[in-house]
Amino acid sequence: MRYRLAIVGVIAGAFGCNRSSELLSPLVCAPPLAAVDFTTDSTAALCLLPGFTKRGDSGGLWARGAVADADYAWVRVAVLDPATGTELWGTRPSPPSFRRPDPPDVIHALRVDSVVVHRETIEDRLVEIETALVSGGFDGARRQPALQAIWWTQRAWVVVQARAASPTTIDSLRAMARTVHVTRSGRGL
Numbered sequence: 001m002r003y004r005l006a007i008v009g010v011i012a013g014a015f016g017c018n019r020s021s022e023l024l025s026p027l028v029c030a031p032p033l034a035a036v037d038f039t040t041d042s043t044a045a046l047c048l049l050p051g052f053t054k055r056g057d058s059g060g061l062w063a064r065g066a067v068a069d070a071d072y073a074w075v076r077v078a079v080l081d082p083a084t085g086t087e088l089w090g091t092r093p094s095p096p097s098f099r100r101p102d103p104p105d106v107i108h109a110l111r112v113d114s115v116v117v118h119r120e121t122i123e124d125r126l127v128e129i130e131t132a133l134v135s136g137g138f139d140g141a142r143r144q145p146a147l148q149a150i151w152w153t154q155r156a157w158v159v160v161q162a163r164a165a166s167p168t169t170i171d172s173l174r175a176m177a178r179t180v181h182v183t184r185s186g187r188g189l
Contacts, residue, residue, distance in 0.1 A: 045181050061075075073169045
């Protein structure tokens with residue numbers, strides 16, 4: 001049986017560098033986005049909404065609230081080297097998409113509906129940010145608002161995934177996703 005990669009995480013240590021100097025261009029957060037934060041491995045940065053804090057060990061996960069809260073939401077950012085992209089998605093990498101349903105033999109398959117593709121410019125690249133309602137998966141979601149964007153930067157894959165308890169939060173998570181910047185460390189993978 002095939003397994004679906006539900007959440008991409010990268011576990012790595014911090015490089016201990018001056019992280020603001022790692023950005024190739026300044027990252028300015030416009031309200032309501034409040035603060036810049038970096039993944040623990042310093043490969044990416046983004047602007048966060050108020051109340052989002054880093055969670056877990058992987059260093060690329062931020063969340064607001066508790067799972068049972070009406071305003072609960074999380075966002076994960078990972079920068080993957082080409083070898084990891086090939087390992088996950090094949091020799092001609094074809095990242096997952098809400099527009100391509102999981103095959104029936106996938107354990108913890110996601111069932112997706114109400115898919116909307118938002119074409120956004122992120123760091124001078126045209127990126128498709130997909131939003132949808134997802135059911136199933138590892139967490140047994142039921143029509144949970146979700147976001148996914150995966151793009152190539154010439155040296156690395158950038159993966160942004162998010163979930164929210166409320167559909168109205170997805171636009172806010174999309175605003176955060178638009179601010180993702182790959183750092184010098186991330187580009188040198």
